[in-house]
Amino acid sequence: MRLRWWRSRPQSRSDWPPAKPSWISVSPGELGRSRCRLPLRGQRICGTACAAHTTCSASTKPTGGDEVFRQLVCARIIEPTSKQDSLRVLEETGVVGPSYPTLNRRLPVFAKAAFRKALSKACADHAALGPASLVLYDVSTLYFETDAGDGFREPGFSKERRLEPQITLGLLTDASGFPLTVAAFEGNKAETATMLPVINAFKTAHDLTDVTVVADAGMISEANQTALQAAGLSFILGARIPFLPDVVREWRDDHPDEAIPDGLVLTQPWPASSSEKARGIPDRVIHYQYRHDRARRTLRGIDEQIAKAQRAVDGTAAVKRNRFITLTGATKSINRDLEAKTRRLAGWKGYTTNLTTESADFVIGAYHQLWRIEKSFRMSKHDLRARPIYHHTRDSIEAHLSIVFAALAVSHWIEHQTGWSIKKFVRTARRYRTVTIQAGRQILTAAEPLPDDLAEALAKIRGNGAH
Secondary structure (H helix, E strand, C coil): EEEEEEEECCCCCCHHHCCCCEEEEHHHHHHHCCCCECCCCCHHHHHHHHHHHHHHHHHCHHHCCHHHHHHHHHHHHHHCCCCHHHHHHHCCCCCCCCCCHHHHHHHHHHHCHHHHHHHHHHHHHHHCCCEEEEEEEEEEEECCCCCCCCCCCCCCCCCCCCCCCCCEEEEEEEEECCCCEEEECCCCCCHHHHHHHHHHHEEEHHCCEEEEEEEHHHCCCHHHHHHHHHHCEEEEEEEECCEEEEEEHHHHHHCCCCCCCCCCEEEECCCCHHHHHHCCCEEEEEEEEEHHHHHHHHHHHHHHHHHHHHHHCCCCCCCCCCCCCEECCCCEEECHHHHHHHHHHHHHEEEEEEECCCCHHHHHHCCCCCCHHHHHHHHHHCCCCCCCCCCCCCCHHHHHHHHHHHHHHHHHHHCCCCCCCCHHHHHHCCCCCCEEEEEEEEEEEEECCCCHHHHHHHHHHCCCCCC
């Protein structure tokens, strides 16, 4: 006779739907006559996440083996939740977590500038930044469900058009999107005012010299370009195009009856004038690229806005925010000059840089790596739920961001090693658990067989030093 335990019941809501029912069978002889314990332990996912945390030196070196930090990072990857509820996540995965008072005692350590600088240095070492390195910079916001600002959490510009107090986050990554540093600013701080403090602090802390900063058009203020040049840094920035560039107009004049070829790149040198040189503005070059898909999307948007503007002019719809509507007293009309100019610019995008000797392909290719930092922001907001809803003081918010930042680094590393999204990896690995049976002095361990794809993914992680 053999004893059997059925263990397909999901351990938490995120385990649903449950894995295929399986049985663990043990004979009485294996158990013996002594009392036995049958704890269900989730060593697959937690063990792998912690192993990845250990292998990814970016999140282990600065912590000095801090077990509380390591467990909070693993819990954030497995199931993002509050710090207190993270203890439940650890318990469900078979890990003996810290007590809640211990957790609260450790959080102020994670908020200290020295701890966060060490974490950033470890990430830079892991990314192996060197001469001619590309770094990507972008800004996002995290809002709080409160109606009163406190000097740090303040209402400000929100792409989601929220009115609640928020904080502004500046994220710096390498060319692959691996996080290098994150900084929190007041919610009402302008995006253009966040880039230089983050980049200068990172450059100084890690003794970097020949680094090229890539950022979008929102960071293109003249002050930023001057400061980047003064710091000895190169930059590649998206360029706004308010008017049809001269090189584009010349091309159209030379090819009046010819459709613009997809991928056409026109280069316009932009030497600094004497007054600009006096202000520290460097010589630049702007590359303009035309893409059919970009033109199609832009023209479709123009058509939709013109149609809305026409309905407003005809009085069949309310006058809402529409740049193509001109109001002269009580008279409404469509701004056809603006429409014509916007249609002429459809499909064109500019890229400005002080790397005047680099090719257009290099500059445009480097700028198009910005999708990687946008992906990192999406991962931090959605997969890791970075919004610090349960924190109110600046120290607790900074500690929370340290944990999310480390979890982002480990998640990025897991994705790079396995080729899976972190969401797929956690959802798949979490369903497979081990059972440890202690019978007297004997300990028996049983585990469900893993599917081939998961076994291969785990092998890729362990093959890089994880245990």
